[in-house]
Amino acid sequence: MNDYSFTVPGELVYVQDPCDCDRIEPLNGCGCSRGFAGVASARATTTAKVVDLPELSIESYTVALRAGLVAQGWPGEWAPGMAELMLDMAAHSPIGTIIERSFDDYRARATIPSETTKRPPGS
Numbered sequence: 001m002n003d004y005s006f007t008v009p010g011e012l013v014y015v016q017d018p019c020d021c022d023r024i025e026p027l028n029g030c031g032c033s034r035g036f037a038g039v040a041s042a043r044a045t046t047t048a049k050v051v052d053l054p055e056l057s058i059e060s061y062t063v064a065l066r067a068g069l070v071a072q073g074w075p076g077e078w079a080p081g082m083a084e085l086m087l088d089m090a091a092h093s094p095i096g097t098i099i100e101r102s103f104d105d106y107r108a109r110a111t112i113p114s115e116t117t118k119r120p121p122g123s
């Protein structure tokens, strides 16, 4: 597994269409067909974790995503659709699931229990 991660740990991510180099040479391209893009850093990572952030609404995620897209030179109006795609992807996986991607194919690699899925001691 040749993972890469250049995002900031804990950073919100989204998915972008792969560039032509990966479409033509998926095994020897730049690797963006396997990547999730960091909203703030504009860097990429091959894994994303499903988390439950009660303080983050779809509206605030969309606002952050819009700002990130515009800062990275993409149309801000992509934000609502991309936010819905990410929410839909996360909604189909338990919290703590590590998701990987290959082009438009997303799948769970593993589920790592997080604080929000742990039972309190003694329960």
Ligand SMILES: [Zn+2]
Pocket (backbone or CB within 6 Å): 018, 019, 020, 021, 022, 029, 030, 031, 032, 033
């Ligand atoms: Zn690429």
